[in-house]
Amino acid sequence: MRVPTRREDALPALAEAFREHGFEGASVATLSKATGLGKGSLYNFFPGGKTEMMDAVLADIDGWFVTAIFAPLERAGDPTAAIRAMMADVTVYFRSGGRTCLVGSIGLGGSGDAFASRTRGYFTRWISALAGCLDAGGVPAPLAVPLAEEVVSGIQGAIVLAHALSDQAAFVRILRRQEAMLLATLASHVR
Amino acid sequence: MRVPTRREDALPALAEAFREHGFEGASVATLSKATGLGKGSLYNFFPGGKTEMMDAVLADIDGWFVTAIFAPLERAGDPTAAIRAMMADVTVYFRSGGRTCLVGSIGLGGSGDAFASRTRGYFTRWISALAGCLDAGGVPAPLAVPLAEEVVSGIQGAIVLAHALSDQAAFVRILRRQEAMLLATLASHVR
């Protein structure tokens, strides 16, 4: 969509601008250019200014993850297939590490406190969804939870490293190792 | 030191301010307060302004890691002890995930391009130092390199997760698992 006419249509462009410049680094002028909307229109859509824009972007991202990643894990008809799908979808979403995780970087940076509940919800749900999927596959919870925690954390680390080294192959290598470990753990706990 | 009189004495306070507010988010006024130095003194020490301050901070951090982390790994008299020491030192340095990795977050954020060579050097040397240590312990390079890559990446992920969840215990759990995996790999390749 060239020039958004609805608030939600502006979110992807806003997200990319925030990814590229960070929350403090992205000025309203930058966001105006990125969306094609004038400042007045932006403030019409987001009366709360930049903070509301970022909050809406994070909510949008969270919504996407819920439907595309978390819910399938929680259904968990076939845990092995669900984990394979998660890894594949995550690789596409983060463009093999070429794309930053806005939730993770906001959680790291200084502006994180304003969005702390969002980042917290995102990671806790991801970990519990993955742990639940492992549990459904026969992995006992005391093992499944730290394993899920390690993998979700590992994905964030892969993004940091791939971005720092401009090495998307590293991202793919790390996720492959994580996937292999998850599948091996599942295989050793077949009911 | 209450009020720094030498350029290098200002670096720790600058580093903490950059960690807390990010590069764009930390204004010169912020940095002046953080260091106790007036703007004039800051610009006297760092004529290049904020960019030079951040660059000096990153160089200082890199120097600390070289002497405290990388060099011991590269000496590698006792690989097992060296890896234990690395994990212990890293846990202290990052305060169990309560302290952010400035190199990693700068590498993620928008201002990363200006400091790309520093972040790249930091991670490549860490990975090669750790891989060399594993190699010295008998782990063949084709296995040691991706393993080192995974662990260095995993530490970054643990920082992201611990910070997002305000859960330092998660940081410790993840690093313990990484350490156990490294030591197990070493043990299975005793010469």
Add this chain to the structure above:
DNA sequence: GTCTATAAAGCGATAGAC
């Protein structure tokens, strides 16, 4: 609902007194 013009504040950076 969209834009331009503008207000008020804060920014990085500099000049000059001491």
Add this chain to the structure above:
DNA sequence: GTCTATCGCTTTATAGAC
């Protein structure tokens, strides 16, 4: 070498024309 005062510019946010 340190500070305060100040410059010029950009920032967020608003007001008002259309």
